[in-house]
Amino acid sequence: MGKNILSIDIGGTKFSLALCAADGVILDRRSYPTNTAGGARWMVEEIYRIGSELIAGSSSPVVACGIGFGGPVDFYRQIINRSIHVHGWSELPLARLISERFQIPAILDNDANAAALGEVRFGAARGCSNIVYLTVSTGIGGGIIIGGDIYHGSRSYAGECGHITVLTDGAPQCSCGKRGCLEALCSGASIGARARAAAQASPESAARLLAMAGNRPENITAKLVFDMAGEGDEFASGLVKQVCSYLGLGVATFINLFDPEMVVIGGGVSKAGATLFEPLKQEIEKHVMPIHSGQLKCVKAALEDDSVLLGAVALANRLIERQRQT
């Protein structure tokens, strides 16, 4: 009989629980909007309720739980540190609460770290030991895998790839409060904001983009920009080129620092596919040391919207392996 894992993905706008086989097959999944006003207390009760249902319905024993959390996690203490998305989470020992409730071992990590491990175990980087993972969506998160394991750093906050500085003069402000971070220039939210400002400043050049947005600049999103660039629109292609110049600088920095087997990019913006990756690869080439030239592997994540759930399965599997060894 196989063994199953309870997998949890907690985000600022929605959360998901899934019953998964240990080999990464999702057997049953439930997704709901996050009630931010309800805070941690509401979420924990929901996890208890939905988790109980999933465990009760499992045909194989559920042996562990993995949790990916969309906010800062103190991995060493297994607590949520402070969530910028969801209130009331500070110092919450979520893994211990879930472990006690369901009487199974549980492990918690930041969602991007979990997704990075998920790509190594089940996704685009299967078989790799050293990768850098970036998720480019509303914000930019990251995870660094060294020797097959997540690199957490001294206090558990390593891998914040979205907050390296790529622009100093006149740089836009980032969600972290600093200026010129990769996230402030290349996240889906910032691409949309810059595209709206550029379209309003040059309405003639942006005529097609504006028309596609129903002549309402506020309707211009990162997705629309990439869609239009994919169709050859000059204005949108210019915006994408600018995004890739900053993102390429960031990715090249990670390559020069970590010499990874590959860089995996997930998140909503990565769904643009070749429209993103082709110009991005050219920009990366400009900034990597010659020793990396022509060897770059920068690929789209394979797990897409399941990356955190499957990453949480990978976390739980690793926890079981560790416990077996000790």
Ligand SMILES: [Zn+2]
């Ligand atoms: Zn930042």
